Amino acid sequence: MIARKIADNMSKGSMIRQMFEEGNRLKALYGADNVYDFSLGNPDLPPPSAVSQALRSLVAENQPGLHSYMSNAGHEATRQAVAAWQSSLSGLAIPAGLVCMTVGAAGALNASLKALLDPGDEVLVLAPFFFEYLAYIDNHGGVPVIVPASRETLLPDPAALEKALTPRTKAIIINSPNNPSGVIYPEETLRMLNSLLLAQPQTIYVLSDEPYADLVYDGQSMPATLAYLQNAVICTSWSKSLSLPGERIGCLVVSPRCESADQLINACVYCNRILGYVNAPALFQRVIERSINARVDIAQYEKRRDLLADVLTGAGFTLQKPAGGLYLFPVCPDADDVAFARICAGHRVLLVPGSGFRFPGYFRLCFAVREAAILGSAHAFQDIARHYGLH
Ligand SMILES: Cc1ncc(COP(=O)(O)O)c(C=O)c1O
Structure with missing residues (x-):
C-alpha cells in the first residue's frame, strides 16, 4: 500500500496533467494538427548550435573521467563559469565556492528547501505560481x-506580503x-521585498526561481536578483534558455551577501547528495561550461x-x-475558469485555468508552439x- 498522502495527491491530479490526457484523447479523435494545444510548457526551439558543437567536441576529445562522479557541488570549471556569469550580471564578486550544479531548477529548489527548512517552517509563495512549489x-x-x-499588475502586493509574514517564515x-x-x-x-524581509527579526531567505x-x-533585461536581494539563492537551469529540459541541468548560486553563506552552500551541496541526485549530470555540466553565453x-x-x-486580443480577450x-x-471571461477550459476543449483548444496556479479568473496559454498552430x-x-459575447 502506498503512502496515504501520495495516494491522495495523485488522485487529485494536476490540471495540466488532465489537459494533457484530454489533449491525447482529442488528438486521437481529430488528428494532432486539428487540436490547438497550448497547455504544456515544453520549449520547442532547438538548442543553439553551441550545444551540439560542445557535445561533438566533448565526445571527440573523450577526456578520461568524462562520465565519472565528481564533487557533489559539480565540476570546478563549470562552477567557475557559472560564478563568472552571475558576477557579471550582478556586479558582485561571486566565488565558484558558492555555486552548486543541480538537477534542473527543480533540483536546485529541492536542495535549497531541504537545506533551510525545519518541520513547520513557513515558505511564502506568490500566486499565481508554478504548481510544483507546494x-x-x-x-x-x-x-x-x-x-x-495584485490583480491590477500581477506583481507582488507589499501589503499582502507583510500580512503573511510570521515568526515561522x-x-x-x-x-x-x-x-x-x-x-x-x-x-x-525587488527593493521593496528586500527591505520588507530585512525588517523582520529572523533571517528570511529568498529562493529566486529563474529558469526564464x-x-x-x-529588448528589455531582467534586473539581476543578487544585486537587489541580500539573503538570496538563485535557483535556475538551462531548460528554457538552451532548450534542454530533458537533460536536467541547472544550478543554485548563494549570494555572497547572504547570511551564513558558506554554511548554506555546504548544506545545499550535502542535500543535493542525500536527495539522491548525488551530482548534476556530468556531461551536461561540461556542455554548459562551453556554451554558457549561448x-x-x-x-x-x-x-x-x-x-x-x-x-487573442483580435477575438476580444483581455491580456497584459x-x-x-x-x-x-489572459483574463478569463467565465467566472468558473475550469468550466471555461472545458468549453475551450470542446473547441479543440487546450489551455490551463488560472486555478491551477491558485489564481482563478485567468487562463494560461504556452506560446512555445508552431506558428501554424497559433x-x-x-x-x-x-x-x-x-460564445461569451466578447467583442
Ligand atoms: C517556474 C518554474 N520553475 C521551475 C521549473 C522546473 O525547471 P527545470 O525543468 O529546470 O527543473 C519550471 C518548469 O517548467 C518552471 O516553469
Whole structure:
C-alpha cells in the first residue's frame, strides 16, 4: 500500500496533467494538427548550435573521467563559469565556492528547501505560481503560505506580503519572469521585498526561481536578483534558455551577501547528495561550461508571443502582454475558469485555468508552439469569444 498522502495527491491530479490526457484523447479523435494545444510548457526551439558543437567536441576529445562522479557541488570549471556569469550580471564578486550544479531548477529548489527548512517552517509563495512549489515545500516538512499578487499588475502586493509574514517564515519563493503571468519584477519590487524581509527579526531567505531569466522580450533585461536581494539563492537551469529540459541541468548560486553563506552552500551541496541526485549530470555540466553565453533564438519566441496575443486580443480577450517567459495569461471571461477550459476543449483548444496556479479568473496559454498552430487556432478563439459575447 502506498503512502496515504501520495495516494491522495495523485488522485487529485494536476490540471495540466488532465489537459494533457484530454489533449491525447482529442488528438486521437481529430488528428494532432486539428487540436490547438497550448497547455504544456515544453520549449520547442532547438538548442543553439553551441550545444551540439560542445557535445561533438566533448565526445571527440573523450577526456578520461568524462562520465565519472565528481564533487557533489559539480565540476570546478563549470562552477567557475557559472560564478563568472552571475558576477557579471550582478556586479558582485561571486566565488565558484558558492555555486552548486543541480538537477534542473527543480533540483536546485529541492536542495535549497531541504537545506533551510525545519518541520513547520513557513515558505511564502506568490500566486499565481508554478504548481510544483507546494509539493517541493511539503517534501521537506515546510508549510506553504500563499500570497496573491495584485490583480491590477500581477506583481507582488507589499501589503499582502507583510500580512503573511510570521515568526515561522523561513523563506519566500519568487519567480521572475513568472510562470504563468509573464511579468518581470522591476527593481522597485525587488527593493521593496528586500527591505520588507530585512525588517523582520529572523533571517528570511529568498529562493529566486529563474529558469526564464533569459527569455525576455522587447529588448528589455531582467534586473539581476543578487544585486537587489541580500539573503538570496538563485535557483535556475538551462531548460528554457538552451532548450534542454530533458537533460536536467541547472544550478543554485548563494549570494555572497547572504547570511551564513558558506554554511548554506555546504548544506545545499550535502542535500543535493542525500536527495539522491548525488551530482548534476556530468556531461551536461561540461556542455554548459562551453556554451554558457549561448541562448535559443529568442526572436522566434517573441514573434509567437505577438502572434498569439494578436489572435487573442483580435477575438476580444483581455491580456497584459508578457515581458518574458513562455506564457500568455489572459483574463478569463467565465467566472468558473475550469468550466471555461472545458468549453475551450470542446473547441479543440487546450489551455490551463488560472486555478491551477491558485489564481482563478485567468487562463494560461504556452506560446512555445508552431506558428501554424497559433494561426490555425484563430477561428476557434473567435468561436469561444462569440460564445461569451466578447467583442
Ligand atoms: C517556474 C518554474 N520553475 C521551475 C521549473 C522546473 O525547471 P527545470 O525543468 O529546470 O527543473 C519550471 C518548469 O517548467 C518552471 O516553469
